[in-house]
Amino acid sequence: MKTIKTIAAGACKTSAIAVFAAAFLAGCSALPSPPSRPVHYDFGPGAMASGPADRRAPLPPLALADLEAPGLVEGSTAVVYRLAYADARQLRPYSQARWSQPPAQLLQQRLREQLGLRRAVLKADDGAVQAREPARGNKLPLVLRTELEEFSHLFTSPSDSAGVVRLRATVVELTPAGESLRGQRVFIVQQPAKSADAAGGVAALAAASGQLASELAAWVEQVGQ
Missing domain, CATH: 3.40.50.10610 (ABC-type transport auxiliary lipoprotein component)
Incomplete structure (x- = not known):
């Protein structure tokens, strides 16, 4: 009986940790994300090549x-x-x-x-x-x-x-x-x-x-x- 109680207590403890971790992660996901940079x-780069030579003065x-x-x-x-x-x-x-x-x-x-x-x-x-x-x-x-x-x-x-x-x-x-x-x-x-x-x-x-x-x-x- 003692062994069964010990196992049950351990299971409860593990379950509580899991619930706390899930709640913590949920809280983190609810935090506002940092604003994106403008x-x-x-x-644009403008002309990428010189134009043809102009024969006019x-x-x-x-x-x-x-x-x-x-x-x-x-x-x-x-x-x-x-x-x-x-x-x-x-x-x-x-x-x-x-x-x-x-x-x-x-x-x-x-x-x-x-x-x-x-x-x-x-x-x-x-x-x-x-x-x-x-x-x-x-x-x-x-x-x-x-x-x-x-x-x-x-x-x-x-x-x-x-x-x-x-x-x-x-x-x-x-x-x-x-x-x-x-x-x-x-x-x-x-x-x-x-x-x-x-x-x-x-x-x-x-x-x-x-x-x-x-x-x-x-x-x-x-x-x-």
């Missing part, structure tokens, strides 16, 4: 000023969207998506790459230096100033959306008497998003930025003639 996006140099972004939160890398069917005035950030740099910097880089395909692109400071040295006798480069007014993933319905980029561009000529306006234009480009999420919005905005850069380069070429 995904970072940019516009290269275009004159252009001074590109730093892109200003009065319509965006300064320094923010959030990927933002708007719900046009709810409240189009409200900017909403995706919680798990970020740009690798502020959008203004990414777009500035894309503009520089596109403009640089057929001309030397200088910094605006470089143009200012030349302007202070008229003795050189060189024609001063035109200056391109840009303002990014809109850069968002716009939803017209829960399933239909597009990447929207709106940019104001101004070209001025530096003269001894000051600046002379050569042209100003607002570019608005929309590219449909393939999915109603951050990844779809990012791809659409990257495509819209590339198209805008091409249109801007063609316009600057016309203005500079």
Whole structure:
């Protein structure tokens, strides 16, 4: 009898340990998992190979000023969207998506790459230096100033959306008497998003930025003639 009681006691003890272990594991599984890290996006690697040689004469140099972004939160890398069917005035950030740099910097880089395909692109400071040295006798480069007014993933319905980029561009000529306006234009480009999420919005905005850069380069070429 003593042996039977000992075995029963041991079995109860083992069963209690098993129940405690199961409860402990269940408690651990109920704990909140650590938050996932946001995904970072940019516009892609850009051109992977040099294009064919252009037999036309290269275009004159252009001074590109730093892109200003009065319509965006300064320094923010959030990927933002708007719900046009709810409240189009409200900017909403995706919680798990970020740009690798502020959008203004990414777009500035894309503009520089596109403009640089057929001309030397200088910094605006470089143009200012030349302007202070008229003795050189060189024609001063035109200056391109840009303002990014809109850069968002716009939803017209829960399933239909597009990447929207709106940019104001101004070209001025530096003269001894000051600046002379050569042209100003607002570019608005929309590219449909393939999915109603951050990844779809990012791809659409990257495509819209590339198209805008091409249109801007063609316009600057016309203005500079």
